[in-house]
Amino acid sequence: MGRVTSAISRLLSLVYPSKCVCCGELLDKDDEVFCRTCYDRYENAKQEICSRCLQPRCRCTCPSFSLGKAGLRRLVKLYKYQPSEGDLPENRILFALKQRHLQSVFNFIARDLAEAIEDALTPKEKATAILVPCPRSDRAKAKNGYDHMERLSVAISREIDFPVSLSLRRARGGRMQKKLSAEERRTNVENRFFVTQPEDLAGKTVLLLDDLTTSGATLLECRRVVKAAGAARVIPCVIAVSGRDFVIRPRKTRKKGKSYKKKRPTAGTQSAPRPIR
Ligand SMILES: [Zn+2]
Ligand SMILES: [Zn+2]
Numbered sequence: 001m002g003r004v005t006s007a008i009s010r011l012l013s014l015v016y017p018s019k020c021v022c023c024g025e026l027l028d029k030d031d032e033v034f035c036r037t038c039y040d041r042y043e044n045a046k047q048e049i050c051s052r053c054l055q056p057r058c059r060c061t062c063p064s065f066s067l068g069k070a071g072l073r074r075l076v077k078l079y080k081y082q083p084s085e086g087d088l089p090e091n092r093i094l095f096a097l098k099q100r101h102l103q104s105v106f107n108f109i110a111r112d113l114a115e116a117i118e119d120a121l122t123p124k125e126k127a128t129a130i131l132v133p134c135p136r137s138d139r140a141k142a143k144n145g146y147d148h149m150e151r152l153s154v155a156i157s158r159e160i161d162f163p164v165s166l167s168l169r170r171a172r173g174g175r176m177q178k179k180l181s182a183e184e185r186r187t188n189v190e191n192r193f194f195v196t197q198p199e200d201l202a203g204k205t206v207l208l209l210d211d212l213t214t215s216g217a218t219l220l221e222c223r224r225v226v227k228a229a230g231a232a233r234v235i236p237c238v239i240a241v242s243g244r245d246f247v248i249r250p251r252k253t254r255k256k257g258k259s260y261k262k263k264r265p266t267a268g269t270q271s272a273p274r275p276i277r
Contacts, residue, residue, distance in 0.1 A: 021105060022092040033096070033108045034089055042089040045079040046112070051245045058112065061120050066182070067216040067236070068246030072223075074235055076120045078112055081212055081240035094211055094239060097148050103155075106148075109239060110155035117207060117237055118160060125205040128232065129162045132201070134210040134222050135170040135193070153209055162207070167197040167229075168222060185217040193222050195229040202230035207237050214242040 019026055020035035022042075027035060034042055046058040053060045062068070063075040079090050086092075096105045121129060133149035141147050153164045171192050180188055195201065206226050213219050213236070223234045 021096040021100070021102070022087070022089040033093065033102070033105050038089040038092075042079075042093070045088070045090040048080060052247050058116055059119060063246050064213060064216060064241045065244045065246045067213065067219065070216060070220055072216075072220070072236070074120065075213070075241065076113075076116050076207075076235060076237035077241045078109075078116060078239050079241075081214075081242040083242060090240065097152065097211065097239075098144055101146070106151050106155040110152060110159055113152075113209075113237060113239065114156050114159035117156070117162075120235070121205070125233070125235075126162075128203065128205045130201065130204045130206055131157055131162050131164045132168050132206050132208055132222075132226065133164075133166070134208060134218055135166075135168060137170060137174060138172055149209055149211060152211075156209070165197070165200040167195050167200045168226060169194055169196055182215040182217070185215045189217050189221040193225045195225060198229040201226055203232050206231040206234045208234055210236065210238050212240045212242060213238045 020031070020038050021033050022038040023035060025035040025037075031039070047056045049055070050057055050060040050062055052062045057080055058078050061074040061076055063072045067075055081091065081094075082088055093105060093109065096102060097109060117129075118126075131153045133147070133153040136147045136149065150166065156162070157164045171194065174188050174192055208219060208222055208226065210219055210222075219236045219238075223236065226234050
């Protein structure tokens with residue numbers, strides 16, 4: 001009997017973590033993937049205000065700076081990724097999604113992302129919506145034993161009832177994006193993606209799913225390929241976005257050597273004195 005119980009608990013631990021995926025503290029029975037403290041910190045990251053639209057990150061659809069500059073108007077996301085602080089709950093859960101086979105982590109993120117997608121789409125877009133994960137490289141799949149974005153797409157589909165298409169594929173080869181510069185990332189993904197069944201995507205609102213966007217190179221290349229396959233519109237959806245907000249500051253139009261000192265009003269330029277009332 002004891003052996004059966006321990007086998008069941010081992011099996012359950014594959015689905016539900018017993019410890020917080022961030023700090024490793026033992027979870028209470030109501031906790032899903034985070035302890036109470038880490039959950040609050042994760043929620044705070046989602047509620048952080050976007051400096052462009054002044055909405056919480058998980059509700060705003062502003063593109064990141066690199067995507068906005070490339071002409072993209074909408075990006076669904078949950079929070080901003082802080083690369084220098086690996087121990088934050090929002091960073092640790094991305095790691096858990098990739099490396100640990102925990103279905104509860106997929107369900108947890110899927111619920112949040114499904115909510116953000118529901119909010120961002122118009123009824124017309126929802127009617128033709130289809131979930132398309134950006135495919136991992138063969139090397140990444142072999143390393144982790146699964147494609148985490150494929151699994152996440154299936155989990156999101158259970159929440160919002162949009163179909164999933166796996167017809168966007170990735171050719172073999174290429175280097176790890178993580179270690180490359182922005183320009184190298186762009187050439188590394190160029191012509192690396194293809195669509196196996198264009199009829200899946202023709203006329204559809206494609207929700208292009210990825211975990212994290214930094215330079216935007218992968219999303220932009222996938223978007224180009226999906227559009228060429230006949231998609232009506234492509235809306236990238238990510239868990240986290242890295243880099244600055246898409247806020248355009250006015251350019252300074254100063255010319256070199258020219259003095260811009262405020263001129264003192266002379267008799268000719270002086271404005272008429274205000275009438276005293
Ligand atoms: Zn914790
Ligand atoms: Zn915004």
